[in-house]
Amino acid sequence: MDDLYLxxxxxxxxxxxxxxxxxxISALLFKMKxxxxxxxxxxxxxxxxLGPFQGDVACTKIKYxxxxxxxxxxxxxxxxxxxxxxxxGHIACSSLSKSEIVTPIIKDEVVxxxxxxxxxxYSRFSKEEKNLLEKVAKLIAPLF
Numbered sequence: 001m002d003d004l005y006l007x008x009x010x011x012x013x014x015x016x017x018x019x020x021x022x023x024x025i026s027a028l029l030f031k032m033k034x035x036x037x038x039x040x041x042x043x044x045x046x047x048x049x050l051g052p053f054q055g056d057v058a059c060t061k062i063k064y065x066x067x068x069x070x071x072x073x074x075x076x077x078x079x080x081x082x083x084x085x086x087x088x089g090h091i092a093c094s095s096l097s098k099s100e101i102v103t104p105i106i107k108d109e110v111v112x113x114x115x116x117x118x119x120x121x122y123s124r125f126s127k128e129e130k131n132l133l134e135k136v137a138k139l140i141a142p143l144f
Contacts, residue, residue, distance in 0.1 A: 001132045004028060008136055018143050023052040025140065029117060030054035032129075036096050037118035041069050043111050048073055051113065059093040067091035072102040073111050078130050082123040094118065101125040103133035105141050112144040 011024045022040050029038040039053020046064040065074040067090055072079045081087045081100045097118040105113040115133050119125065 001128050004032070005132055005135055005139075009139060012140065012143070014143060019052055021140065021143055025136070026052045026054050029115070029136075032117070034119050034121045034124055035117060036094065036120045037116070039116060040105075040113050041073075041116060042113045043073060048114060053116075055118070056094045056096070059091055062091060068100050068102045069114050069116050072104050072114050076104050076106060076111055078103040078134060080125045080130060082125075084118075096120045098122045099124040101129055101133065103130070103137050105137040105144065107141040107144050112141065 007028050008025055011028065012021055026039045032038070035055070037053065037055030037058065039055065039058070040051035041048035041062060042051045048062040048069055050058055050060045062070045064070055068079055068081055068084070068087060079102050084090045084097055084100050097120065099119045099122050101117050103115045104111045105115065115137060
């Protein structure tokens with residue numbers, strides 16, 4: 001995971017538009033093993049809007065507090081879901097997703113976006129991915 005973090009750190013260019021950085025970061029995150037989706041949702045008012053991603057077509061708008069992404073947005077903390085089918089209010093953007101991890105990106109104590117990663121395998125995400133995504137979130141928060 002340290003290698004992936006260093007790759008992400010190495011491609012960030014604050015002189016580029018946000019969308020360019022997030023696009024490349026999502027491409028690197030998608031190289032992780034056993035994923036079917038990796039990307040970003042950008043916060044605006046009471047919603048998260050689809051940002052750069054890799055994978056299947058996704059939901060474009062998620063209400064604050066709804067689903068895994070909206071819950072991470074509301075609670076300002078990383079959420080790991082081992083089985084999305086038992087998460088209350090889960091939003092099924094893809095029937096292939098079985099587990100999910102969502103990490104908020106926080107700037108000046110405000111959630112500006114979330115990193116969302118899905119897997120077609122149950123219980124795919126561990127503390128290792130949680131630590132990586134939280135480090136990545138801190139690294140990219142200043143870009144917003």
